Amino acid sequence: MSDHSILSGKRVLLIIAGGIAAYKCLDLIRRLRERGCAVRAILTRAGAQFVTPLSVQALTGDTVYQDLWSLTDESEMGHIQLSRAADLLVVAPATANILARMAAGMADDLATTALLATDKPILVAPAMNVRMWLNPATQANMALLASRGVTSVGPNDGEMACNEYGPGRMAEPMEIIDAIADHFTAREAPKPLAGTRALVTSGPTHEPIDPVRYIANRSSGKQGHAIAAALARLGADVTLVSGPTRLPDPPGCTVTHIESARDMLAACEAALPVDVAVFAAAVADWRVKDAAERKLKKDGGGPPTLELCENPDILATVSKSARRPTLVVGFAAETGNVVAYAEAKRARKGCDWIVANDVSLGTQTFGGDANTVHLIRSDGAVEDWPTLDKDAVADRLAHTIADHLKGTAS
Ligand code: C5P
Numbered sequence: 001m002s003d004h005s006i007l008s009g010k011r012v013l014l015i016i017a018g019g020i021a022a023y024k025c026l027d028l029i030r031r032l033r034e035r036g037c038a039v040r041a042i043l044t045r046a047g048a049q050f051v052t053p054l055s056v057q058a059l060t061g062d063t064v065y066q067d068l069w070s071l072t073d074e075s076e077m078g079h080i081q082l083s084r085a086a087d088l089l090v091v092a093p094a095t096a097n098i099l100a101r102m103a104a105g106m107a108d109d110l111a112t113t114a115l116l117a118t119d120k121p122i123l124v125a126p127a128m129n130v131r132m133w134l135n136p137a138t139q140a141n142m143a144l145l146a147s148r149g150v151t152s153v154g155p156n157d158g159e160m161a162c163n164e165y166g167p168g169r170m171a172e173p174m175e176i177i178d179a180i181a182d183h184f185t186a187r188e189a190p191k192p193l194a195g196t197r198a199l200v201t202s203g204p205t206h207e208p209i210d211p212v213r214y215i216a217n218r219s220s221g222k223q224g225h226a227i228a229a230a231l232a233r234l235g236a237d238v239t240l241v242s243g244p245t246r247l248p249d250p251p252g253c254t255v256t257h258i259e260s261a262r263d264m265l266a267a268c269e270a271a272l273p274v275d276v277a278v279f280a281a282a283v284a285d286w287r288v289k290d291a292a293e294r295k296l297k298k299d300g301g302g303p304p305t306l307e308l309c310e311n312p313d314i315l316a317t318v319s320k321s322a323r324r325p326t327l328v329v330g331f332a333a334e335t336g337n338v339v340a341y342a343e344a345k346r347a348r349k350g351c352d353w354i355v356a357n358d359v360s361l362g363t364q365t366f367g368g369d370a371n372t373v374h375l376i377r378s379d380g381a382v383e384d385w386p387t388l389d390k391d392a393v394a395d396r397l398a399h400t401i402a403d404h405l406k407g408t409a410s
Contacts, residue, residue: 002177002178002181002182002185003181003185004035004177004181005035006181006184006185006188007032007035007036007037007177007180007181007184008035008036008037009036009037009038010036010037010038010087010088010180010184011037011038011039011040011085011086011087011088012032012037012038012039012040012086012087012088012089012090012180013040013041013042013082013083013085013086013088013089013090013114013120014028014029014039014040014041014042014060014090014092015041015042015044015089015090015091015092015098015111015114015115016041016042016043016044016047016051016056016092016093017044017046017047017091017092017093017094017095017097017098017111018044018045018046018047018048018049018050018093018095018097019046019047019050019093019095019127019128019170020050020093020127021092021093021127021169021170022047022050022051022093023050023051024092024093024170024172024173025041025051025056025092025093025173026051026055026056026059027173028092028173028176028177029041029056029059029060030059031173031174031177032177032180033059033060033061035177037180038062039059039060039062040060040062040063040065040082040085040086041056041057041060041062041064041065042064042065042066042082042110042111042114043056043064043065043066044066044098044109044110044111045066045109046095046097048066053066065082065110066110067110068109068110068113079110079113079114079117080117082114083113083114083115083117083118083120084117084118084119084120086118086120087120087184088120088121088122088123088180088183088184089114089115089118089120089121089122089123090122090123090124090125090176090180091111091115091122091123091124091125092124092125092127092170092176093125093126093127093128093170094124094125094126094127094152095126095127095128096126096128096132096133096135096137096138096141098111098112099124099126099138099141099142099145100137100138100141102115102116102122102124102141102145102150103140103141103144103145121149121151121183121187122145122149122150122151123150123151123152123153123176123179123180123183124145124150124151124152124153125152125153125154125155125170125171125176125179126138126142126152126154126155126168126170127154127155127168127169127170128155128168129160129164129168130160130164130165130166130167130168131164132168133155133166133167133168134166134167143248144248146248146251147248147249147251148251149251149252151179151183151251153171153175153176153178153179154169154170154171154175154176155167155168155169155170155171156169156170156171156172156175157169186233189233191234191235192234192235192399192402192403192406193231193234193235193236193398193401193402193405194235194236195235195237196235196236196237196275196276196405197236197237197239197273197274197275197276198228198231198236198237198238198239198274198275198276198277198278199238199239199241199268199271199272199274199276199277199278199325200224200227200228200231200238200239200240200241200253200277200278200279200280201224201240201241201242201243201264201268201278201279201280201281201283201314202221202223202224202225202227202228202240202241202242202243202245202280202281203219203220203221203224203225203242203243203244203245203247203281203282204216204217204218204219204221204243204244204245204281204282204284205243205258205259205260205261205263205264205281205282205283205284205311206243206244206259206260206284207260207261207284207286207287207288207291207311208259208260208287208288208291209288209291209292209296209306210291210292210293210294210295210296211292211293211294211295212295213295213296214259215284215286215287215288216244216284217282217284218282219243219245219281219282220245220246220247221242221243221245221247221281222247222369222390223280223331223371223390223393223394224240224242224278224280224281225240225242225245225247225250226250226390226391226393226394227278227280227394227397227398228240228250228253229250229251229252229253229391229394230391230394230395230397230398231276231278231398231401232250232251232252232253233252233395233398234398234399234402236276236398237254238252238253238254239253239254239255239256239271239274240253240254240255240256241255241256241258241264241267241268241271241281242255242256242257242258242281243258243259243264243281243282243283244257244259256270256271260284260287261283261284261287261311261312261314262287262311262312264281264283264314265312265314265317268314268318269318269321272318272321272323272325273323273325274325275325275326275327275405276325276326276327276328276329276401276405277318277325277327277328277329278329278397278401279314279315279318279328279329279330279331279351280331280355281314282333283311283313283314284311285310285311286308286309286310286311287308287309287311288306288307288308288309289307289308289309290307313349315328315330315349315351316348316349316350319349319350319351320350326405326408327352327353327401327404327405327408328350328351328352328353329351329352329353329354329355329397329401330345330346330349330351330353330354330355331354331355331356331357332345332346332354332355332356332357333357333359334356334357334358334359335358335359335360336358336360338356338357338358338374339356339374339376339382341356342354342356342374342376343376343380343382346376346378352377352378353375353376353377353378354375354376355373355374355375355376355393355397356373356374356375356376357371357372357373357374358372369389369390370387370388370389370390371387371388371389371390371393372385372386372387372388373385373388373393375397375400
């Protein structure tokens with residue numbers, strides 16, 4: 001469980017939309033207030049079908065805001081002020097409808113107007129029927145909101161009010177409180193990388209064969225994206241150069257999307273100078289020497305012969321460049337003799353550290369959520385890290401980088 005003491009004195013603007021889970025918000029308000037958190041509520045018209053303004057008012061001990069056009073509310077508390085006089089906006093339950101309106105930037109009632117006008121962070125607790133949650137429209141809205149920095153808690157799997165089973169149940173009040181506490185803890189954590197510029201590469205590259213075909217690999221980009229997000233959380237100014245992935249852009253990073261290794265090198269060079277660079281991308285070693293400008297045809301003459309040539313090594317190029325970052329970190333995916341091969345790679349490419357991992361069949365590293373890595377430093381010291389999920393590897397690497405840069409600065 002998270003440390004809830006941080007909630008004392010915080011101000012939450014809770015937006016209660018119209019879902020059956022709205023009843024859980026009454027408990028949420030009570031528990032937040034027990035922890036010293038001031039809660040002010042906006043109840044949407046649909047939300048008021050599920051909980052009464054009177055219950056919300058009794059529990060918040062404050063006016064319940066419902067109407068964009070209420071003169072009293074506007075004179076006492078304008079919607080702009082309402083959305084800014086809080087430390088965090090929480091939308092619970094966040095229905096498919098309110099998420100869609102948020103993603104579209106609509107402002108057609110008090111709740112969406114406050115959400116659009118705010119300069120404060122937003123946390124959503126989605127709650128809806130499982131099909132509505134899994135619908136590509138909702139998933140696309142969530143990805144868009146995440147790329148704009150909106151965070152989320154849940155939904156959980158379970159039995160639904162509509163008798164279906166699956167993801168869609170709103171997170172429990174205590175889970176939402178944990179997420180709120182984690183939000184404030186992260187926000188108030190020291191930012192040891194403030195003022196530091198970082199470059200991260202992530203994902204695979206696509207090397208064209210002709211205008212419609214390409215050579216690629218199975219990299220998901222999960223580890224590289226997590227590293228970019230972790231460095232940004234510690235205050236770094238992060239440029240992420242990403243090959244094609246299915247992931248949303250991590251919050252707080254400037255993202256350049258590229259396809260080929262040559263594009264990735266150009267984007268990395270354009271991002272220099274930086275203090276630290278982490279090369280987590282799975283760059284194709286080879287590309288087709290002369291990619292066809294027109295689609296290759298089956299013309300009866302048998303399959304074409306593809307002549308390959310070597311791609312630039314981005315890690316080695318940046319490590320040897322005149323504008324070399326203070327700290328250059330490479331990755332080594334190996335299928336045996338992991339540490340020995342990785343150390344040789346570190347020396348050959350000229351980077352400072354190398355993060356080595358085993359990608360043998362069965363380890364599920366490629367595309368999976370967990371990673372077992374060894375950090376090899378320039379003096380040959382090897383740290384064996386336990387198996388961690390990729391976010392935890394990223395956090396630990398970001399903190400290790402921060403400690404190192406602090407040491408080199410003093
Ligand atoms: O040689 P190998 O692909 O195993 O090296 C892995 C490391 O080198 C990773 O950090 C990867 O991002 C980087 N790399 C690169 N450019 C390449 C090939 C690999 O930056 N063309």
